[in-house]
Amino acid sequence: MDPHIKKVYVPMTETGFYILMCLREESHGYSIVQKVENLTEGAVKLSPGTMYGSLSKMEKDGLIRFVREEEKRKIYRITDLGEQVLELEMKRIERLYRNMMEVRQDER
Secondary structure, X not given: OOHHHHHHHOOOOHHHHHHXXXXXXXXXXXXXXXXXXXXXXXXXXXXXXXXXXXXXXXXXXXXXXXXXXXXXXXXXXXXXXXXXXXXXXXXXXXXHHHHHHHHHHHHO
């Protein structure tokens, strides 16, 4: 993996993380917005500007790819590089969670 990609995307923003998670299945921007809102029980709401800016940057960086257009909506999917970046971030979050739980346990 290009060190620049790793530097830019790890640690990842919540927006980037949720977009990549959603794009493990083909989706368009509005569908991603809905999925993220449902996953987070409304705690994370992606604005159109944030969503489409992120999609554009991720496509340019090779983390996602345009698949096709349906009813004037662009459908995207995560690439192998995007999967690698997402996996790195998931491992980082798992480590953070594990460490937090250990500290909590030690405090009891």
